[in-house]
Amino acid sequence: xxxxxxxxxxxxxxxxxxxxETIRCHGQISRVEISERTLLSGTTVSAITGALIEEGLIHxxxxxxxGETHRGRPRVLLGLVADAAYVLGIKISEATTxxxxxxxxxxVVTSVQLPIRLSRQPxxxxxxxxxxxxxxxxxxxxVNRKRIRGIGIGVPGLVDPRSGRSYASSVFGEREVxxxxxLGERTGLPVKLEKPANLLALAEAWFGYAQRxxxxxxxxxxxxxxLGLWLDDDVHRGASTLGPTFGxxxxxxxxxxxxxxxxxxxxxxxxDAALRKHAADALGSGFVQxxxxxxxxxxxxxxxxxAGEAEARKIIDxxxxxxxxxxxxxxxxxxxxxxxxxLESQRYCDLVEPALRAAAAANSFxxxxxxxxxxxxxxxxxxxxxxxAALMLRDIYSAPWTSAYQExxx
Amino acid sequence: xxxxxxxxxxxxxxxxxxxxETIRCHGQISRVEISERTLLSGTTVSAITGALIEEGLIHxxxxxxxGETHRGRPRVLLGLVADAAYVLGIKISEATTxxxxxxxxxxVVTSVQLPIRLSRQPxxxxxxxxxxxxxxxxxxxxVNRKRIRGIGIGVPGLVDPRSGRSYASSVFGEREVxxxxxLGERTGLPVKLEKPANLLALAEAWFGYAQRxxxxxxxxxxxxxxLGLWLDDDVHRGASTLGPTFGxxxxxxxxxxxxxxxxxxxxxxxxDAALRKHAADALGSGFVQxxxxxxxxxxxxxxxxxAGEAEARKIIDxxxxxxxxxxxxxxxxxxxxxxxxxLESQRYCDLVEPALRAAAAANSFxxxxxxxxxxxxxxxxxxxxxxxAALMLRDIYSAPWTSAYQExxx
DNA sequence: GTCTTTAATAAGGGATGCGTAAAAAGTAGC
DNA sequence: GCTACTTTTTACGCATCCCTTATTAAAGAC
Numbered sequence: 001x002x003x004x005x006x007x008x009x010x011x012x013x014x015x016x017x018x019x020x021e022t023i024r025c026h027g028q029i030s031r032v033e034i035s036e037r038t039l040l041s042g043t044t045v046s047a048i049t050g051a052l053i054e055e056g057l058i059h060x061x062x063x064x065x066x067g068e069t070h071r072g073r074p075r076v077l078l079g080l081v082a083d084a085a086y087v088l089g090i091k092i093s094e095a096t097t098x099x100x101x102x103x104x105x106x107x108v109v110t111s112v113q114l115p116i117r118l119s120r121q122p123x124x125x126x127x128x129x130x131x132x133x134x135x136x137x138x139x140x141x142x143v144n145r146k147r148i149r150g151i152g153i154g155v156p157g158l159v160d161p162r163s164g165r166s167y168a169s170s171v172f173g174e175r176e177v178x179x180x181x182x183l184g185e186r187t188g189l190p191v192k193l194e195k196p197a198n199l200l201a202l203a204e205a206w207f208g209y210a211q212r213x214x215x216x217x218x219x220x221x222x223x224x225x226x227l228g229l230w231l232d233d234d235v236h237r238g239a240s241t242l243g244p245t246f247g248x249x250x251x252x253x254x255x256x257x258x259x260x261x262x263x264x265x266x267x268x269x270x271x272d273a274a275l276r277k278h279a280a281d282a283l284g285s286g287f288v289q290x291x292x293x294x295x296x297x298x299x300x301x302x303x304x305x306x307a308g309e310a311e312a313r314k315i316i317d318x319x320x321x322x323x324x325x326x327x328x329x330x331x332x333x334x335x336x337x338x339x340x341x342x343l344e345s346q347r348y349c350d351l352v353e354p355a356l357r358a359a360a361a362a363n364s365f366x367x368x369x370x371x372x373x374x375x376x377x378x379x380x381x382x383x384x385x386x387x388x389a390a391l392m393l394r395d396i397y398s399a400p401w402t403s404a405y406q407e408x409x410x
Numbered sequence: 411x412x413x414x415x416x417x418x419x420x421x422x423x424x425x426x427x428x429x430x431e432t433i434r435c436h437g438q439i440s441r442v443e444i445s446e447r448t449l450l451s452g453t454t455v456s457a458i459t460g461a462l463i464e465e466g467l468i469h470x471x472x473x474x475x476x477g478e479t480h481r482g483r484p485r486v487l488l489g490l491v492a493d494a495a496y497v498l499g500i501k502i503s504e505a506t507t508x509x510x511x512x513x514x515x516x517x518v519v520t521s522v523q524l525p526i527r528l529s530r531q532p533x534x535x536x537x538x539x540x541x542x543x544x545x546x547x548x549x550x551x552x553v554n555r556k557r558i559r560g561i562g563i564g565v566p567g568l569v570d571p572r573s574g575r576s577y578a579s580s581v582f583g584e585r586e587v588x589x590x591x592x593l594g595e596r597t598g599l600p601v602k603l604e605k606p607a608n609l610l611a612l613a614e615a616w617f618g619y620a621q622r623x624x625x626x627x628x629x630x631x632x633x634x635x636x637l638g639l640w641l642d643d644d645v646h647r648g649a650s651t652l653g654p655t656f657g658x659x660x661x662x663x664x665x666x667x668x669x670x671x672x673x674x675x676x677x678x679x680x681x682d683a684a685l686r687k688h689a690a691d692a693l694g695s696g697f698v699q700x701x702x703x704x705x706x707x708x709x710x711x712x713x714x715x716x717a718g719e720a721e722a723r724k725i726i727d728x729x730x731x732x733x734x735x736x737x738x739x740x741x742x743x744x745x746x747x748x749x750x751x752x753l754e755s756q757r758y759c760d761l762v763e764p765a766l767r768a769a770a771a772a773n774s775f776x777x778x779x780x781x782x783x784x785x786x787x788x789x790x791x792x793x794x795x796x797x798x799a800a801l802m803l804r805d806i807y808s809a810p811w812t813s814a815y816q817e818x819x820x
Numbered sequence: 821g822t823c824t825t826t827a828a829t830a831a832g833g834g835a836t837g838c839g840t841a842a843a844a845a846g847t848a849g850c
Numbered sequence: 851g852c853t854a855c856t857t858t859t860t861a862c863g864c865a866t867c868c869c870t871t872a873t874t875a876a877a878g879a880c
Contacts, residue, residue: 005428005449006421007838008866014416015867032827039415041868046829072826073876158777215648227743232642238625238745240781245742248775250735253663260775325660329739332655333637335648365658365670367568371650417867418836425837442857451839456858483846483857824879830872837866844859850852 012048015040019048020397023058023078025211030075049078057084057104080105085396086143088134088189089388090153091196091381092171094119094223099133100385101141101148106207106393108382110141118171126172127182134187150190151183152391154199154384156223162241164193170223192391196220196384198235198243200342201228202394203387209340209375216338217330219246220379221298224271225323227330247271251325269322272297275315282311298348305351313351320352324359331364331372338373342383349376422458425450429458430807433468433488435621440485459488467494467514490515495806496553498544498599499798500563501606501791502528502581504633509543510795511551511558516617516803518792520551528581536582537592544597560600561593562801564609564794566633572651574603580633602801606630606794608645608653611638612804613797614750619785626748627740629656630789631708634681635733637740657681661735679732682707685725692721708758715761723761730762734769741774741782748783752793759786 018038023029026037035045052058061079084104091098097114114133118126138145157169164180166172180191194202201218204210210230218228227246229236237243247267248260256274258265268274275297280288283304291300304312327339341356343349353376361369414420428448433439436447445455462468471489494514501508507524524543528536548555567579574590576582590601604612611628614620620640628638637656639646647653657677658670666684668675678684685707690698693714701710714722737749751766753759763786771779 006416006424008421008836008864009838011416011418011421011837011866018415030827042828043830043869044867047866050829070826071824071878073828073874075827229743231646236641236744238778238781239747240745240777242745242777244745245775245778249739249742250773262772329659330743332659333639333740333743334646335650335652335654337649362672363660365655367650367652368648368655371648419867421837421866440857452858453840453860454838456860457837460859481848481855483855485857822880824877826877827875829874831870832872833868833870835866835868837864839864840862842859842861845857847855847857849854 015044016048016051017397019045020052020057023080024397028061028077028079030077032075034078053078056081082107083147085393086148087389087392088137088148088151089385089391090130090134090151091199091384091388092118092130092153092155094156094171097130097133098381098385099130099137100382100389101137101143102386102389102393104393104396106386106389108385109143110137111382111385112137112140119173121173123172123174123177123179123182127179127186130183131186148189149396150192150392151187152192152194152199152388153179153183154194154196154388155179156196156226158242159193159195159198160241161193161198161237164191166193190392190395194235194388194391195226195228195243196222197226197228197246199228199384199387199391200340201230201235201387202390203383204340205230206390206393207386208383209377210338213337215334215336216340217334217336218340218342219323219327219330220342221270221272221344222379223273224267225326229334229336231334231336246326246330249326249329251322266322266326270319270326275301275319278315278318279312282315283309296344298344302345302347302351306347316348316351317355320355321359323352324356324361325363327356327360327374328363328369331360331368335368335372337371338375341374341376342379343376344379346378349378352376425454426458426462427807429455430462430467433462433490434807438471438487438489440487442485444488463488466491492517493557495803496558497799497802498547498558498561499795499801500540500544500561501609501794501798502540502563502565504528504566504581507540507543508791508795509540509547510792510799511547511553512796512799512803514803514806516796516799518795519553520547521792521795522547522550531583533582533584533587533589533592537589537596540593541596558599559806560602560802561597562602562604562609562798563589563593564604564606564798565589566606566636568652569603569605569608570651571603571608571647574601576603600802600805602805604645604798604801605636605638605653606632607636607638607656609638609794609797609801610750610752611640611645611797612800613793615640616800616803617796618793619750619787620748623747625744625746626750627744627746628750628752629733629737629740630752631680631682631754632789633683634677635736639744639746641744641746656736656740659736659739661732676732676736680729680736685711685729688725688728689722692725693719706754708754712755712757712761716757726758726761727765730765730767731769733762734766734771735773737766737770737784738773738779741770741778745778745782747781748785751784751786752789753786754789756788759788762786 022034022037031045035042058078059081060076082103082105087102089100089102100111101109103109112133155166155169158167166177166179168175180193184191197218197220200220204218210216215231220226225247227244229244248265250264251266252264255263256268258268276288301312301316432444432447441455445452468488469491470486492513492515497512499510499512510521511519513519522543565576565579568577576587576589578585590603594601607628607630610630620626625641630636635657637654639654658675660674661676662674665673666678668678686698711722711726
């Protein structure tokens with residue numbers, strides 16, 4: 001039984017949720033329009049918005065009709081109270097860690113970057129560093145700490161959101177780190193852990209390209225390739241709760257070894273490490289070393305390609321082709337409405353796109369390829385943060401009819 | 411907005427659904443126990459069961475406490491009225507078509523086999539033949555035609571359940587057949603079309619191995635390989651509504667051509683046609699011809715293998731290996747709680763299982779492989795039928811909180 | 821400055837639902 | 851036959867929704 005028994009209170013909660021959702025999606029909206037959109041009666045909308053105002057979640061922004069001026073009493077526009085709650089979004093990467101404070105509307109309040117390579121430190125030290133960064137972020141913002149409702153974190157590698165543990169992550173020396181617990185102790189706040197791709201999926205679903213879509217996938221290349229799958233209004237986690245393993249799909253049969261001990265995993269072909277190796281083989285280790293001191297491997301390849309280096313072009317095409325095969329598996333099996341591929345730079349998107357699309361098309365069933373929209377765009381640091389924030393915000397907004405709601409409350 | 415606005419009527423519908431679900435799952439159950447399981451108050455359960463009795467969906471089976479005798483007033487056991495509704499389940503294959511009448515409890519009432527190769531006939535003729543078979547089935551059962559609520563059909567090839575059309579099916583000469591419409595006209599009943607794998611997924615979810623699972627996949631080899639995916643209490647259809655295309659996943663890189671025009675599709679390696687070709691190449695076309703006159707290709711291979719034929723063993727292992735690669739993609743991307751592989755005979759299950767498991771394990775990420783249970787079992791003709799029936803039954807039982815409910819009513 | 825128009829709230833009537841608590845029903849034990 | 855005990859139903863109170871009809875509020879139109 002995934003759905004709760006109905007009683008009058010649940011009824012209210014459901015309708016309250018719908019009203020809040022409508023306000024959240026629309027930004028500024030009058031009671032009449034809420035009534036029209038939700039099909040709730042004006043009376044009910046008034047009662048619910050009244051309660052929400054009392055709870056401090058929304059307020060009348062007092063702005064009258066926008067632009068054109070109407071005849072009668074102007075509509076009072078309602079909007080979320082930005083100050084109603086705050087959430088910290090944290091994105092941990094190998095080279096940089098970003099801590100961002102997000103308000104109830106999902107807007108960035110403050111953001112702090114920690115340009116530190118964490119991988120040499122034990123988990124306890126890393127937790128301390130992150131705590132300092134959070135404090136810094138909060139202090140800069142001037143936000144009352146009591147209004148902060150939780151912390152959402154994205155960390156590479158395997159993540160079990162249920163236990164809040166990170167496994168085999170490249171940023172930690174330890175194989176297993178109870179990151180949720182470490183940060184929960186220090187802050188007294190609820191902490192949610194997710195893999196970065198799921199964070200992006202959340203961000204796309206809440207703020208990005210996929211707000212209306214029932215199903216979509218987000219593929220992100222952040223050291224390794226990873227997929228976040230959004231199905232039925234939630235991140236898909238699967239039986240292991242680890243989410244899909246895009247990076248270990250098998251592509252091709254060249255017999256390239258992957259860290260996981262198997263052969264021809266996608267990651268063995270498209271991870272940053274693999275790209276560096278390809279580049280070193282084709283362009284010389286000197287090129288790689290000088291380039292990487294300055295920039296990322298994809299940026300370096302893009303530059304070399306633009307400089308007319310045929311080998312760089314070949315590597316990029318190969319990269320796109322392998323990614324395309326992976327994408328084709330997603331199209332064939334899931335056939336989501338959208339697949340969003342998130343890459344580091346616009347230039348690299350442009351360079352990799354032809355080969356990626358060609359491979360995706362060549363390896364997926366026609367009808368499915370035609371119905372899945374393939375989008376490439378660049379990685380926005382704020383998108384990470386907002387995804388991490390959405391992780392916590394969705395708890396505040398949580399849909400009342402799911403049993404998950406109850407579990408998370410206790 | 412996937413969820414309806416709450417009002418008192420919806421509330422009743424939700425709770426009614428829960429009560430009916432409880433009765434359906436438990437078979438015979440007293441009001442008290444329903445109250446305990448659903449957490450609804452006794453009053454409400456009485457009111458709802460009263461309404462359900464009035465509607466003729468359930469009745470008091472008047473059996474008192476089973477076995478042990480209790481102290482106070484004995485519980486009145488309630489159960490589904492088998493006669494409350496009937497549904498026709500139809501499974502169309504190349505060689506045989508089965509028509510089955512199922513009652514409200516999901517039990518088979520009558521079943522009729524049409525041992526006719528349909529592929530030579532135009533769609534209109536096929537529809538006529540099926541209509542005759544349905545009439546025969548109904549007449550034999552003695553069931554009042556008015557009690558029949560709909561028809562569920564499984565047909566190989568591409569199926570668009572939304573339009574009720576079958577595309578590129580091996581059983582039809584035409585590329586596109588509006589089968590729902592053809593049978594709807596003839597019977598005046600609602601007709602639902604599905605691909606066979608989805609039918610099996612439904613059957614497993616309602617009656618089979620996966621009644622408790624949130625997510626699972628069913629793989630069936632019926633001419634070609636096909637996958638039905640059950641996610642979030644429903645068959646997953648994807649953007650194209652055609653469902654996953656397991657058979658056109660790319661496995662290996664031998665460059666074997668598939669009907670779809672691409673290379674190395676799973677079907678190009680594991681379809682019945684591919685197996686026949688492998689068998690003809692390795693064992694001689696004479697073997698294939700004499701064997702197929704008598705039995706199926708898998709049964710023939712199993713026999714040859716049992717007779718010590720090394721080439722047959724090799725073909726079966728290859729078959730299992732390719733299937734295993736396909737399975738690994740499902741495990742990596744979806745990581746469902748179960749994957750159920752449905753094969754023709756128990757013997758073939760036993761023979762193909764080692765290679766299948768080995769390939770699945772070798773190509774899927776460890777944690778995911780470990781958390782997905784892999785089950786092989788044989789195809790039961792009744793399972794098809796019950797799946798087809800569930801297709802319609804779920805409309806009668808339909809969950810009131812989804813928008814799909816509303817769409818399907820109109 | 822008054823009239824018109826639209827928005828929002830308030831009040832009353834009607835319907836439905838849930839839940840609690842008491843009454844009715846039905847059986848076993850003494 | 852009476853009592854004890856459990857199930858089921860009935861009666862009542864309360865909450866929610868909806869609708870209709872004022873009432874109040876705030877602007878534009880004249």
